[in-house]
Amino acid sequence: MSGGTRAGRREGRTHWRRTPLLAAPAAAAAGALLWQLGTGALAVDFRAQEKPLQLTTSSLYGTAYAAATVDQPVTRADGSAGSVPVLRMGFREGRVNGLCLSRQQEVLGVPYSIVLELGDDDPATWEVRTGETVIDLVSADGVLDLDGVVDINVNGSAAGADGKGPSGGLGSGPDRFGLRADYAKFHSIDARTQDIQIPGFLTTPGLAIRVEPGTVRCPEPRPPRGTPVG
16 A cells, blocks of 8 residues: 555565555554564554544454443643543453454644454454453444343443453443443444453454555455354
8 A cells, every 4th residue: 555554464474565654663563563473473552542443343252251441541732631421331251253453643743543353254253352452442433232141231330240341350440330241242343442452362364554644544344254263
């Protein structure tokens, strides 16, 4: 892609296109991510701070799901501390059917976007696997299906109990909204996220990172086909 940086896994090699000097830090980070993915597991922590990340996915399936409202600490552009209200959701194990993350930044007053894409081009493979996952949502559009034993309007401090949500809990207050379910399936999601943490592992057959001038959004999520198998 003209003027951009792209890393891809092709026949066991890492391929780089033309790299502008402005994109060098992102290129170095991409190389480190690709090397870790080659080992079959990657712990991930995307922190958006003052600007949320855009996240799109064809579908996400999580087991032992829990969610609750929390106040997420952030560092503002001027360096001061603050917080934003988010819906924190977590699950013990997940399958993702294609994933894209886009983040807008500025360097020396020049706007650019970092776009990270995981998975393949087949909307039926559910190819990305995760261990425990925590996502702080600012907003989201899409479809949510809950299954198994579903508890809605649970006290926030208890939403992540009884084996639901991440093992470390959700960190919600005692008088906040919460819900939990045995299974959660998200379809055609376009969301703004403040934070994504996958402390255990993440595996994917493909990873691409590119740096583009201006504001670049992730493409619209494709409709999923089928359900996770295996």
